[in-house]
Amino acid sequence: MRKLRRNGNQINIRWISTSEDNKLRGLAKEQARAATQEDALPQERVPRMKSTTLNIARSQAVPSNDLPVDIGRHAKRVDAALPGKHTRQLYDRLSWKEASVLAQLRTGMARLNGYLYRIKVADTDQCACGQARENVEHFLFRCQKWTAHRTELLQCTNTHRGNISFFLGGKSPSDDQKWTPNLEAVRASIRFAIATGRLEAT
Ligand SMILES: [Zn+2]
Structure with a gap:
């Protein structure tokens, strides 16, 4: 009013x-x-x-600009399946903080420069490491700032390294009908993200 x-x-x-x-x-x-x-x-x-x-x-x-186009693209790349039982399974028993971290990584609307720059909150979309745009994939798999935190992530799998769907509980286009999310890997990703402290408001 x-x-x-x-x-x-x-x-x-x-x-x-x-x-x-x-x-x-x-x-x-x-x-x-x-x-x-x-x-x-x-x-x-x-x-x-x-x-x-x-x-x-x-x-x-609300910010007047619509959601960036690549946000929907990111979410689809993470999970080719429609939200359903598996999504509920993913978020079940997660604390609020864990759920918020997982949602950021799955939607791409994450407190990372790649997204913050899009919504005009950050001055650059580049990562502080100076090597690339700071998007979810760079953060999870590539940024050298977080190499030491990645041990557990790497131990989850030999065959799915760098597979964003696998690590965020999504279905890849190559997964068959019997696919279910690997909750261990999802939890490892969440723990990784929390350990870096990067997704938290400063
Ligand atoms: Zn980086």
């Missing part, structure tokens, strides 16, 4: 007596009944002003 006021709108609030209230309620019911009758024509339009104002307030509350 404060937001609406700030934008130069006036808001009047007024208590109404019970009898008036009843009258209004009766009217509202009548209108509702009429509107829900079969073949009912839409009544006059709801005044536009209110909804427009709300939309403006809403659009100011």
